[in-house]
Amino acid sequence: MLLLPALTAVVALPAGAPAAADARPGSYVFTPGARSVTGAETTADAVPLDAGHAYRSSLPRDGRLYYRLRLTAADTAYVPVTAVPPADAGVSATDGIRVSLRDAHGTACSYGSARFGAGISPRPVTALGLRETGKALCQGGGTYYLLVERLDAEGSGAATAPWELEIAPATEPRLTRTGSTQPPRSWNSATPRPLAGRPRDRVGGTGFAAARLLGQGVWRTSLVPGETRFYKVPLEWGRQLRVSAELGGAPGRGYVGGALGLSLYNPVRGPVDSVSLGYTGAAKTTAPAPLPPVEYANRYAVPAGVSSVRFAGDYYLVLHLSDRLAGTFGPGPFQATLRVRVDGRAHAGPAYAGSPVPGDVFTVTERDRLAALTGGTEGGGTGDGDGGGGSDDRMMRLVAVGGIGSGTALLLFLGGWTVTARRSRG
Numbered sequence: 001m002l003l004l005p006a007l008t009a010v011v012a013l014p015a016g017a018p019a020a021a022d023a024r025p026g027s028y029v030f031t032p033g034a035r036s037v038t039g040a041e042t043t044a045d046a047v048p049l050d051a052g053h054a055y056r057s058s059l060p061r062d063g064r065l066y067y068r069l070r071l072t073a074a075d076t077a078y079v080p081v082t083a084v085p086p087a088d089a090g091v092s093a094t095d096g097i098r099v100s101l102r103d104a105h106g107t108a109c110s111y112g113s114a115r116f117g118a119g120i121s122p123r124p125v126t127a128l129g130l131r132e133t134g135k136a137l138c139q140g141g142g143t144y145y146l147l148v149e150r151l152d153a154e155g156s157g158a159a160t161a162p163w164e165l166e167i168a169p170a171t172e173p174r175l176t177r178t179g180s181t182q183p184p185r186s187w188n189s190a191t192p193r194p195l196a197g198r199p200r201d202r203v204g205g206t207g208f209a210a211a212r213l214l215g216q217g218v219w220r221t222s223l224v225p226g227e228t229r230f231y232k233v234p235l236e237w238g239r240q241l242r243v244s245a246e247l248g249g250a251p252g253r254g255y256v257g258g259a260l261g262l263s264l265y266n267p268v269r270g271p272v273d274s275v276s277l278g279y280t281g282a283a284k285t286t287a288p289a290p291l292p293p294v295e296y297a298n299r300y301a302v303p304a305g306v307s308s309v310r311f312a313g314d315y316y317l318v319l320h321l322s323d324r325l326a327g328t329f330g331p332g333p334f335q336a337t338l339r340v341r342v343d344g345r346a347h348a349g350p351a352y353a354g355s356p357v358p359g360d361v362f363t364v365t366e367r368d369r370l371a372a373l374t375g376g377t378e379g380g381g382t383g384d385g386d387g388g389g390g391s392d393d394r395m396m397r398l399v400a401v402g403g404i405g406s407g408t409a410l411l412l413f414l415g416g417w418t419v420t421a422r423r424s425r426g
Contacts, residue, residue, distance in 0.1 A: 027084075027087075027206070028082075028084040028124050028164070028166075028206055028207050028228075029205065029206045029207035029209060029210040030054070030056050030164075030166050030207060030209065031054035031166065031168065031207075031208070031209040032209065033054070034053075034054040034055055034056040034166065035053060035054070035055050035056065036055075036056050036057070037049070037055050037056070037057050037067070037167075038057065038058075039057050039058075039059070039063075039065025039066060039067055039148065039165075040065060040066045040067075041064070041065065041066070042066065043066050043068070043145050045066075046066040046067050046068035046145055047067060047068060048067075048068045048069070048070065049067050049068065049069050049079075049146065049167060049169050050069075050070075050169065051069075051077070051169040051170055051171045051357040051358075052169070052170070052357040052358045052359075053168075053169070054166060054167070054168045054209070055067075055165075055166070055167040055168070056164065056165065056166060056167075057164075057165040057167060058162045058163070058164055058165060059083060059097070059148060059150055059162060059163045059164075059165050060162045061150075061160065061161070061162065062150065062152075063148070063149065063150045063162075063163075064147070064148075064149045064150075065147070065148050065149075066145050066146065066147055067145065067146040067148070067167065068143060068144070068145055068146075069101075069143070069144045069145070069146060069169060070141075070142070070143060070144075071131060071141060071142070071144050071171070072141045072171075073133070073139065073140050073141040074133060074141075074173060074174045074353070074354070075133065075171040075172060075173055075174070075354075076130075076131065076132050076133050076171065076172040076174075077101065077129075077130070077131040077144070077169065077170075077171050078128060078129075078130060078169070078170045078171070078172070078268035078269075078270060079099070079101060079128070079129035079130070079146050079167065079168075079169045079170075080126055080127070080128050080129075080167070080168055080170075080265075080268060080269035080270060081097065081099045081126065081127055081128075081129065081146075081148055081165055081166070081167050082124050082125070082126040082165065082166040082167075082168075082208070082269070083096070083097045083114070083124065083125050083126075083127075083163045083164070083165055084124045084163060084164040084165070084166070085122040085123075085161070085163045086122065086161050086163075087122060087226060088122075089122040089160070089161060089163075090160075091116045091120060091121070091122050092116070092120060093115065093116060093117055093118055093119075093120050093258075094115055094116075094151065095115060095116050095150075095151060095152050096113060096114045096115035096116055096125050096127075096151045097113065097114055097125060097127050097148060097149065097150060097151060097163075098111060098112070098113040098127065098148075098149045098151055099111070099112050099113070099127045099128065099129040099146065099147065099148050099149070100112070100129055100146075100147045101129040101130060101131045101138070101144055101145070101146055101147075102138075102144065102145045102146075102147060103137075103138045103142070103143075103144055103145075104142055104143045104144070104145075107137055107138060108137075109129075109130065109131040109132070109135075109137055109138035109144070110128075110129060110130040110131070110132070112127040112128040112129060112130065112271070113127050113151065114126055114127040114271065115151065117258055117261065117274070117276060118257045118258030118276055118278075119257070119258030119259065119261050119276060119320065119322035119324070120257075120258065120322070120324060121225075121226060121258070121320065121321075121322040121323045121324060122226070122323070123226075123228045123261075123320045124207070124228055124318075126263075126265060126269055126271065127271070128268070128269065128270040128271060129146050130270075131144060132299075133174060146167070148165065150163070166207075166208075168208070168268075168269060170268045170356065170357060170358060170361050171356060171357045172268075172311070172352075172356050172362075173352045173353050173354035173355065173356060174352070174353050174354075175296075175350050175351060175352060175353060176351045176352065176353045177351065179296065179297070179350060180297050181297065181300045182297060182300065183297055183298055183299075183300040183301035183302075183306065183307075184292045184293075184295065184297070184298065184301065184306070187240070187290070187292040187293060188240065188290075188343070189290035192242055192341055192343070194339075195216070195217065195218050195339050195340075195341060197217065197218055198218070199218040199219060199220035199337055200217060200218065200219055200220065201219075201220050201221065202214065202219040202220065202221060202231070202338075203221055203229070204221060204229025204230050204231050204319065205229065205230045205231070206228065206229065206230065207230055208230060208265075208269055208316060210230060211230040211231055211232040211314070211316055212230070212231050212232070213231075213232055213233075213234070213368060213371060214231045214232065214233050214317070214338070214340050214371075215233070215340070215342070215371040216340055216341055216342045217339075217340060218337065218338070218339050218340075219231075219337065219338045219339075219340065220335060220336070220337045220338075221319075221335075221336055221338075222332070222333035222334065222335055222336070223319065223321040223332065223333060223334055223336050224321065224331060224332040224333050224334070225321055225322065225323045225324070225325040225326040225331065225332055225334075226321065226322075226323035226326075227320070227321050228318060228319065228320040228321075229318070229319045229320075230316060230317070230318050231316065231317040231318075231319075231338070232314040232315065232316050232317070233314070233315050233317065233340055233342065234313070234314055234315075234364040234365075234368035234369060234371070235294050235312055235313070235314075235315050235342065235364065236294070236312050236346040236347075236364050236369065237294055237295065237296075237311075237312045237346060237347050237348065237349040238293050238294060238295070238344050238345050238346045238347045239293060239294055239312075239342055239343070239344045239346055240291065240292065240293040240294070240342070240343045240344040241264075241291055241315055241340075241341070241342060242287075242290065242291070242340075242341040242342075242343065243262070243264070243287065243288065243317060243338065243339065243340050243341070244262075244285050244286065244287035244338070244339045245260060245262040245277075245285065245286055245287070245319060245336060245337070245338055245339075246283060246284065246285040246286075246336065246337040246339075247259060247260040247277060247279060247283065247284055247285075247321075247334060247335075247336055248283050248334060248335035248336070248337070249281060249282050249283040250281050250329045250330070250332075250334055251281065251329070251330075252281050252328060252329040252330060253280075253281065253328075254280070254281070254328035254329070255278060255279070255280050255328075256278065256279045256322060256324050256325050256328055256329070257276075257278045258276040258277075258278065258322055259276070259277060259278060259279030259321070259322050259324075259325055260276060260277050260279065260286065260319065260320070260321055260322070260336060261274065261275070261276040261318075261319070261320040261322070262274070262275050262276070262286060262287075262288070262317065262318070262319055263317075263318040263320075264288055264291075264315065264316070264317060264318075265315065265316040265318065266308050266309065266310070266311070266313070266315055266316075267311060267312070267313030267314050267315065267361050267362060268311075268361060269316065270308050271304070271308065272288070272291070272304075272305055272308040272309060272315070273288035273289060273291070273305045274288075275287065275288050279325070279329075281329060288305070289305060291305065291306075291309050292306055292309055293309075293343075293344040294309050294310070294311065294312055294344075295309075295310070296310060296311065296349070296350045298310045311349075311362045312349055312362050312363070312364055313361055313362045313363065313364065314364075314368075317338065317340075319336055319338070321334060321336070346369075349362070
């Protein structure tokens with residue numbers, strides 16, 4: 001009966017290790033093994049793309065390129081395109097990309113666009129091409145075309161150099177039985193109680209494929225002007241995500257619009273919402289509008305921020321610090337804090353008639369599910385940038401889920417602590 005309190009006391013003994021140092025700005029990290037393809041100026045020459053594979057391409061000045069896909073009548077197709085301009089590209093707020101999926105007759109199934117916005121800072125931007133079953137347009141199986149276009153403001157320097165592209169097609173099967181098509185009319189949008197606890201340091205990845213897992217909690221990183229960082233939060237069916245981003249104070253005087261941008265994407269990299277904040281050197285917070293819980297029927301809603309929260313899986317948080325801060329407030333680094341809350345009651349998902357491609361795109365693993373509930377990370381440990389206490393967190397999670405007894409947990413913890421101490425002295 002005394003072992004569990006003793007474990008709690010012992011866990012508090014080791015001091016937190018220093019946080020891992022944030023990396024300096026780096027190039028966008030493409031999906032490992034991404035296939036290089038060349039877009040075509042006409043549909044006749046378009047190269048084929050397959051769902052479940054990532055592709056790397058390039059969009060030249062005045063670019064307007066086609067790619068080809070073969071789709072079935074039953075599957076909904078998602079084709080996200082991420083454009084990566086050179087870090088030194090001159091851009092305007094309205095520069096960006098536009099994508100569309102078109103049938104063999106040239107009819108557009110959908111349009112999606114992404115622009116650099118108020119930060120006026122070159123960064124990765126992502127737009128989604130969509131062919132959705134059950135809609136009036138683009139029904140039936142066969143050949144479809146992805147069209148990717150540059151959106152360049154007149155006189156903008158953004159058109160002077162090619163932009164790299166990452167394309168990651170995915171498909172979603174139909175349901176075995178049609179369910180409700182009534183989208184949610186209301187959900188819990190009340191301001192939640194602020195999360196307690198000190199922030200834990202967590203360096204983000206530099207691409208969707210390198211996104212770092214976050215669970216519920218308060219997370220902190222350092223950014224330099226022009227830097228973009230990627231995170232992901234696993235959400236089960238029925239879970240509701242609430243997130244905010246704060247840019248810490250800095251010396252200096254002036255104003256920078258769109259200084260810190262926070263963009264949210266769903267598991268197929270479809271845009272959900274994007275917000276930014278103006279900065280005067282005083283700490284300031286921004287947050288997306290309250291999102292509904294993850295439900296299949298959300299897709300029938302009109303607002304994009306609701307219809308995009310349509311399946312379980314990893315939801316991506318992308319932070320970007322405008323490069324214009326350097327001219328007003330110096331080179332940094334600047335401290336940014338993410339507050340992540342996961343609410344709602346998880347439940348089983350809908351019954352699909354087949355498998356999505358990739359097969360795990362709408363899946364939350366047991367390990368990620370536990371991280372989302374406890375505020376842990378996929379790596380843990382002091383070397384993973386979690387601000388210390390990683391092994392403590394892992395041990396307490398084992399106890400919490402009842403995987404091992406408290407007495408065994410104590411022995412394992414003491415053994416691990418001893419090994420770590422010996423290594424640190426060596």
